[in-house]
Amino acid sequence: MGNIVEGLVPARLGTGFRWLLASSWTSNLGDGIAVAAGPLLVASLTGNAFLVSLAALLRWAPPLVFGLYAGVLSDRHDRRRIVMAADGFRAVVLAALVALMLTDHLTVAFALAALGLLTTAEVFADNAAATLTPMLVHRDDLVIANARITAGFLTVNQLVGPPIGAALFAAGLAWPFVAEAVLVSAGVLLVSRLVLPKQETPATETPAxxxxxxxxxxxxxxxxxxxxxxxxxxxxxxxxxxxxxxxxxxxxxxxxxxxxxxxxxxxxxxxxxxxxxxxxxxxxxxxxxxxxxxxxxxxxxxxxxxxxxxxxxxxxxxxxxxxxxxxxxxxxxxxxxxxxxxxxxxxxxxxxxxxxxxxxxxxxxxxxxxxxxxxxxxxxxxxxxxxxxxxxxxxxxxxxxxxxxxxxxxxxxxxxxx
Incomplete structure (x- = not known):
């Protein structure tokens, strides 16, 4: 088992990067589940094609609207805490979404609002998370470190997550969102184990x-x-x-x-x-x-x-x-x-x-x-x-x-x- 872990994540990348990678893979599995479950949820609540299309719109609009500001926050504040706060917020939104499902109070408006909030929080989490790797790994090892993170995204977010999300949705509307909430929360706990070097914030940026x-x-x-x-x-x-x-x-x-x-x-x-x-x-x-x-x-x-x-x-x-x-x-x-x-x-x-x-x-x-x-x-x-x-x-x-x-x-x- 140790040889497998060493081959996948060499010790020279550091313990901190292993925690980051585990958090990334865990959160990406939850996101992959949502890729299928989100549109299915909206389609189950309405047959209106325009409203269904909004589910797709809400996946690419937040990065355009909030992307630049997310970058400012990442450069000015503790990046680990930004990831934890953003993913923690996502867990809260998912819990509220599940609660409304279980009590039969979920409307298409709230479902769309929840999907928009989840994607917006993900913009801040992803921007901050992307800055952590060069803080933890030597520049000569960035190739292999980024390869491992991208491989996790490809495998669990795009290949494994969507079919799991669809299967869970077929078993019950709430199940994929319960699973995503658990996985996102686990990601928060994993990234909390990181110990980062002091983040440099130039004095010239403070009043701006x-x-x-x-x-x-x-x-x-x-x-x-x-x-x-x-x-x-x-x-x-x-x-x-x-x-x-x-x-x-x-x-x-x-x-x-x-x-x-x-x-x-x-x-x-x-x-x-x-x-x-x-x-x-x-x-x-x-x-x-x-x-x-x-x-x-x-x-x-x-x-x-x-x-x-x-x-x-x-x-x-x-x-x-x-x-x-x-x-x-x-x-x-x-x-x-x-x-x-x-x-x-x-x-x-x-x-x-x-x-x-x-x-x-x-x-x-x-x-x-x-x-x-x-x-x-x-x-x-x-x-x-x-x-x-x-x-x-x-x-x-x-x-x-x-x-x-x-x-x-x-x-x-x-x-x-x-």
Whole structure:
């Protein structure tokens, strides 16, 4: 058993990181359960398509609205306590939700409000949690540490959690939310065991308002060439990704001839591909530079859109999703590591929140483009748009990718406050 633990989480990463990893995996299992149970709950309370769609809206709106402020809090206050407070609040909301279910007083309005509050609290918890790894782990071990955290997200949040959530919901409306409350509470207890080094908070930040602090984080990102380029890459590639993936359910049915079960299996195949990426990530990064890993990843994503635009075969599409799943894990872990190495500790929260805005902002813009193209042209038009846009951007960015991967070599100090 000790050998298994050592292989999974080497002792050199430290006891603190093991507590953090256990908390991350536990909380992510609860979040994965909610991915399936939340929409099912709303759909069980109303047949109104608009109200059902709000459940999806409430999953991506909070990061856009609160992401930057969450970064300010992470940089100004005890990050461990922020995670504990945010997840503790989620446990309270879940308890109230379960109580209303058991007493037959739950309305669709409260269910939607609860889902919005849960996602909002998760924004603050996730932003603060993402800053803890570089505080606990030596920079040379950030690759493996982030790989383990991302592997847990992929496995329990995307692969294991949703089917458990659906099965628990079938057994009784309240069960998945009881399970999520227990798991989130356990995550709070685990992260409470962390002992962090003293968090540096520059004196120049203390009197400044929240907006001033946000601007400071944005200014640092813009002035750092590598991190700026990384944020721009994430924004652009989420526009193209969002355009294609926003109509994926229509693509699966109209282009591939798949039903609801087949559509669900595409996500499962992608998650299994991510597990392959998990297994080979350490081997890959020991042999290939991070710059070339990122170059290869962007090529894979570009060709994914082209291949899906061309194929009509569910089997070929499944193979494409498998490869894409491996790419998504490898790219995501690499980009997190590059950013953590480059950004000063006192700015990790705010620069990380800029990354969050880039992710969700790109997805929102892309989904609007994809919907318009699919409506006016064809269901494959968003994939052709994604391929063309990605190809152009890869060509423009090609030389910059090596610089991104070595961002830590050119880290400037945090800018002085005006």
């Amino acid at each position: 308002g929240a907006w001033h602090a946000v601007v400071e984080g944005l200014r640092w990102t813009v002035r750092h060439p590598a991190v700026r380029t990384l944020s721009l890459t994430i924004l652009i590639f989420n526009v193209t990704f969002g355009a294609a993936w926003s109509v994926l359910v229509l693509y699966a049915s109209q282009r591939l001839g798949l039903g609801a079960v087949g559509f669900g299996l595409l996500s499962t195949v992608s998650a299994v591909g991510g597990l392959l990426g998990t297994g080979m990530y350490g081997w890959l990064t020991r042999r290939v530079s991070l710059g070339n890993v990122m170059r290869a990843g962007l090529i894979v994503e570009t060709l994914t859109h082209l291949a899906l635009a061309l194929t009509r075969s569910p089997w070929v599409a499944s193979a494409i999703f498998f490869v894409f799943g491996a790419h998504a894990f490898i790219w995501g872990t690499t980009s997190i590591t590059v950013r953590q190495r480059a950004v000063p500790t006192q700015l990790q929260g705010r620069v990380g929140s800029v990354n969050t805005i880039s992710v969700f902002g790109g997805l929102v813009v892309g989904s609007m483009i994809g919907g318009a193209l699919a409506t006016r042209v064809s269901v494959t038009a968003p994939f052709w748009f994604a391929f063309a846009g990605s190809a152009v951007f890869v060509a423009l960015l090609w030389r910059e990718l090596t610089r991104i991967a070595h961002a830590d070599a050119e880290t400037p100090p945090a800018p002085a406050t005006d």
